[in-house]
Amino acid sequence: MSSTSRMNEQSAMADSARIITYPGLVGVLGGMGPLATVDFMQKMLEATPATRDQEHVPSLVSSIPQIPDRTQAFQGKGESPLPALLACAKRLEAAGAGVIVIPCNTAHLWFDDIQANVGIPMLHIVDATLKEASTPGNDVSRIGLLATEATVASGLYVNRASSASNAKAIEWVLPTDIETQEWVSPGIAAVKAGKLTEGRELLTRAAQALHQRGARAVVLGCTEIPVVLNDQNSPIPTIDATAALARSAVDWSRNARSR
């Protein structure tokens, strides 16, 4: 197919191309880490009933692993990720996204700051997760939380759950400091470094500890964790925050496209 012979036709096409928009375009503010973003995209596909390409959800994914570390920033040990998060969010909005989701729990510490600066709605990962934890028939009220130090210490899950009027009362089982230092943080770092077997072993020990202290289910509240831990290999049932956000995003897109 020669390009030179069809330049005029193409120029006309290029002009028309600029106005093509896709209703229900999901903007994914990702890269934190990049493997978690791929896991999120995979889970959006799994959440979509589709028999051919065209039935799948359109998405625009900003995977920028260079966004400064969220836990380091929360602990005052590194620069704020907010300028980079805002830049990515604004790029997604400018490119036509109708909603923004962030497949990184800790980055939700800056959720309100981002939402205040973009003109499109955002879906909150904790809301999506609590909604699934509160489904009828799920009578578990004592729930463990596996997450980064910053997500646990900030009360991201605990505070949002207690302020949500429609959520049932949850009795949280949180990792102790020593569990965080020895298992949770190194487990998350291992996943980020691609050492999946090592990460799975460390995080399984942490889940076992929460189980022994009475947790009947565990929220996988850092997007690196469900990359290696799931209902098949976890000692207790899991509530996968990544999958919950993916289902929430797919629902939003399907609703937007049916309007």
Added chain:
Amino acid sequence: MSSTSRMNEQSAMADSARIITYPGLVGVLGGMGPLATVDFMQKMLEATPATRDQEHVPSLVSSIPQIPDRTQAFQGKGESPLPALLACAKRLEAAGAGVIVIPCNTAHLWFDDIQANVGIPMLHIVDATLKEASTPGNDVSRIGLLATEATVASGLYVNRASSASNAKAIEWVLPTDIETQEWVSPGIAAVKAGKLTEGRELLTRAAQALHQRGARAVVLGCTEIPVVLNDQNSPIPTIDATAALARSAVDWSRNARSR
């Protein structure tokens, strides 16, 4: 974290955020199909030596499964995907991508048309694949090709290989019409529909047929195929076009960032 109390600080941050750019930003023109795009992103991660998030390649991924079917268009049975491909490419360019890659072999029938309309370079999946097929020590010259009807019929691989001055002579083993109708096309469709086991069985039969006619290795020349077929389960060694393009994109990004 309250948003209202920090609105002024945020406005300043929002202004500064607009100028944040990422050298080596890979633009991925994807969604054809969406599972193949996720596979491509996974392979970019695997091709990157990294121990923490920030060492990974930044990317911007347009995953638009609504782009019209490429094989149907080539056969004159459906609308051209070119306007949609151009729209996606221009969005990636406008959002700051420094290069564009397309994890869909058949879409490369419009590669020259897209390249003529954007101001950034593009990496061609066939070039990346042939480069890996021609590595020193790889003395295979009789190579099978598993690909869509349009990719095979258009000569996308065969013509580009014979016109590449530095490529060794390849003796291609192509699927027969009946192999395409019974195994290759239904196998690709099964992957697109999420029926991975069925897809793997059909495509394995096709690879066996090429092997029996003398192929010593097989190019997986449709990005749905390596989702289910690989060196571990294929009857003959595979040359994975998706992985080759991913490695090519990672090399480009690392070079761009080290400049």
